[in-house]
Amino acid sequence: MAGSKVVLVTGASSGIGRATAERLAARGHRVVGTSRRDSPGEAPWTWAVLDVTDEASVAACVAGVLASHGRIDAVVNNAGLVMAGAVEDTTPDEARLSFETNVFGAMRLARAVLPGMRAQKAGTIVNMGSLAGRVGMPFQGLYSASKFALEGLTEALAQEVAAFGVTVALVAPGDTATPVVDNRVWAAGSRDPASPYAAACARVVAMYEKDERAGAPADGVAALVTAIVEGRRRGPRHVVGPLGQRVMVASRGVVPGGIFHWGMSRYFGLGR
Template sequence: MSKVVLITGASSGIGKSIATFLSEKGYKVYGTSRNPKNLETFSFELIALDVLKVDTIATAVDFIVKKEGRLDVLVNNAGMGITGAIEDTPTDEMRAVFNTNLFGAIDVMKAVLPQMRKQKHGIIINVTSIAGYMGLPFRGLYSATKGALETVTEAASMEVKPFGIKVINVAPGDFATNIAAGRYHTPVFENSAYKENYQANLDLMDAHVSGGMDPIEMAKAVYKVINTKNPKIHYKVGGTLDKFSVVLKRILPDTWFEKMLMNHYKL
């Protein structure tokens, strides 16, 4: 029997690529969007789910389980970006991105775990980010949400392993998606002490995204994880520099690594 897969945030970008790829591989895929009726037709079934509304999460999971009798894989992909200096970014916007990227992902995990426990198997894949391994200038809040989800993944993996459930994270680097259009940008305030550096880094971030890898590489990585008997907890998908930065973070003195990042971001 083909696996039943739930993928959040599947109407565009990485989520859409993963959903399309797995559907082509014969999986029964349910993608989610906050407003699926307003979107084009996809090769997989798109259902309504808003990670900020637990009732919509419960309804979506219940719909899949009643229709299919099981739920084998969750790909927790829904998320949002945020940019800005820590000092300039409104605290309410900081809370909003944590609610989506961390607590929203946790709420979806909580919704699927009872069914996965009942069937004594399941795979949860949390899509994090290589940015979650380090605090990046003007992306500190985004880095923090993804780093927190990485840590939650580690803890959950140990908690649910006795039930036959695997919890894994896959961390992408820079990919060519529309994330820049959907992220919250703290305005470049005229009187900000960070005005010039922040604007320069906004331009750099957009260049990195537009020149990023094809999202199909994330789809292939997720497919490989699903079909690995004993998967690792952490996977990184990206260019050589993306992945090497994580290694450097681990082996270099922190002041050296900070200097390297500041040179890269021209600070």
């Protein structure tokens, strides 16, 4: 297609990342999809190995794409990790795992590609947030915290690089049918029956998993990301997902905090 872009998509082996890579490739863009391991299978794009938690891996991946294609026009920071568990049960090392992937991983890749984008006076970075980055979700507190942090990082970065012709945006999906249900990482303490949170945590996370399995297809998020990469959708923040979840997030800034938290606790069967 005219205006074909070189797009690097992280976490492209499944879910939103794969759907995004497929849609971009189908529209004629030159896509490099990444996975922490070797190529997960045949695809109409190039595969690259990338561990976003490793600085050397990020540098090698970006250097490889530049050597092959000469430029990077857009990055989709999709690689992510969902952690479940009570905050009290979560160790600092477990918390760091969530932030290393969801926050510092996106930051590492942005830092690696920005010199080239500034030099070419154009570029797009799309960070994959979550509705859990707008509302603190019980027993996914570290996941919410990392996505809250990514929201702030994205908003600040967008302002810093605008003068260089670089666009930065965040996409916040609601429940989406992806393998995240089976790949959720747990704080070990909350799986211990001796934890005072074990029963409530298991029940609430089961509610999340039920909603996720019934979630919207990943292609809806992929369509939005593609529109941002192609410049057809503008703005620093984009929310996509079921209407009820989007209303919940919107009400967060309108409904008094005490009432909002009461409603959340009632929904999840928490509190007194």
